[in-house]
Amino acid sequence: MKYFFILNPGSGGGKSRRRFEEIFAFLQQHRLQYDYKLTTSLEDAYTLSAEGNLKGYDVIVAVGGDGTINRVINGFYDSQGKRISRAKLAVIHTGTSPDLCKSYHVPLKLDQALEVILKGRSMEIPIARLTYAREYDPKLDGRPLDGNPERVQRDYFACCANIGIGAAVAKDANSGIRKYLGDFAGTLVSVIKNLLTYRGREFTLCIDGKEQVFNKAFNIFVGKTMYIASGIKVKKHLNLNDRRFYILVIHSIGLVNWLPVLRKLYSGKEFGDSRTMSLQYAEKIEVYGSRHNNRLEFDGDPRGFLPCVIETACDPLELICQAD
Numbered sequence: 530m531k532y533f534f535i536l537n538p539g540s541g542g543g544k545s546r547r548r549f550e551e552i553f554a555f556l557q558q559h560r561l562q563y564d565y566k567l568t569t570s571l572e573d574a575y576t577l578s579a580e581g582n583l584k585g586y587d588v589i590v591a592v593g594g595d596g597t598i599n600r601v602i603n604g605f606y607d608s609q610g611k612r613i614s615r616a617k618l619a620v621i622h623t624g625t626s627p628d629l630c631k632s633y634h635v636p637l638k639l640d641q642a643l644e645v646i647l648k649g650r651s652m653e654i655p656i657a658r659l660t661y662a663r664e665y666d667p668k669l670d671g672r673p674l675d676g677n678p679e680r681v682q683r684d685y686f687a688c689c690a691n692i693g694i695g696a697a698v699a700k701d702a703n704s705g706i707r708k709y710l711g712d713f714a715g716t717l718v719s720v721i722k723n724l725l726t727y728r729g730r731e732f733t734l735c736i737d738g739k740e741q742v743f744n745k746a747f748n749i750f751v752g753k754t755m756y757i758a759s760g761i762k763v764k765k766h767l768n769l770n771d772r773r774f775y776i777l778v779i780h781s782i783g784l785v786n787w788l789p790v791l792r793k794l795y796s797g798k799e800f801g802d803s804r805t806m807s808l809q810y811a812e813k814i815e816v817y818g819s820r821h822n823n824r825l826e827f828d829g830d831p832r833g834f835l836p837c838v839i840e841t842a843c844d845p846l847e848l849i850c851q852a853d
């Protein structure tokens with residue numbers, strides 16, 4: 530068994546690096562065969578992962594936060610959504626918001642995460658394929674992607690994509706506020722700031738081929754996992770081999786309605802459709818936006834623009850975790 534560790538020294542606000550010695554000591558103590566590389570940027574995590582997959586490592590270990598994990602996952606896939614190797618993914622979370630780990634029972638404590646990697650039990654998890662506009666193009670307002678390969682970007686995500694106020698919050702939170710206030714407080718401040726300034730907008734969704742227009746929607750979550758960002762949870766009914774996504778829409782609501790909506794989102798309790806929120810499931814989701822609501826965020830990082838297409842990748846990913 531040969532392991533390849535991709536370590537991000539910048540995750541967790543730079544605290545990640547302190548864990549590396551402990552990781553190497555464990556690997557040497559158990560005489561594991563391994564190579565490692567430190568990333569210099571998030572895109573480096575993608576490049577190293579793609580190289581590691583092609584070099585035939587059995588397990589590729591992402592050491593970092595959700596951004597690092599996302600880029601490492603992208604390195605497992607070709608542009609069609611097929612895996613490029615038989616490697617398994619393992620994760621040591623050293624970031625701030627462990628959405629993937631919490632969703633799939635990957636321990637957060639370092640010693641436990643290392644033991645799980647040593648045991649090597651795994652399960653297949655579904656991965657989403659997202660096709661989106663690299664740059665905002667006003668000609669595509671309210672319309673689907675035009676298929677021009679030069680303007681289209683394709684990426685993969687494991688947890689959730691956010692469109693609307695969520696993307697604006699992520700852009701704000703990632704601009705530095707979380708470094709000073711911590712993940713929860715930093716995100717909460719960004720949420721409050723955007724709640725006061727963000728206006729609900731019209732979105733058109735094409736859900737399994739049927740168009741639905743949402744007037745003044747505040748946010749659209751399209752995801753696979755229960756944990757989606759900084760403590761927000763969606764109680765969903767999807768099993769691991771389900772090709773569908775949940776689509777949770779937060780409708781046009783006044784400031785006073787936000788408190789119960791946020792309470793529901795942070796509680797992770799079941800909710801029925803209401804005036805403020807609606808939940809549905811589908812395999813293929815297209816979202817068209819406009820000048821005011823064109824940003825995308827997925828797996829915790831703001832990237833790219835609407836319109837977008839979200840569907841499940843052909844191949845699931847083999848994730849090392851505390852399998853039953």
Ligand SMILES: Nc1ncnc2c1ncn2[C@@H]1O[C@H](COP(=O)(O)OP(=O)(O)OP(=O)(O)O)[C@@H](O)[C@H]1O
Nearest residue numbers: 539540541568569570571594595596597624625626
């Ligand atoms: N050497 C580096 N390699 C990769 N990323 C780095 C490096 N130095 C700083 N960074 C920054 O570290 C952050 C890493 O993000 P990552 O998502 O892995 O961790 P996080 O943001 O701390 O945690 P989370 O996503 O779980 O909230 C990015 O914002 C990236 O720009």
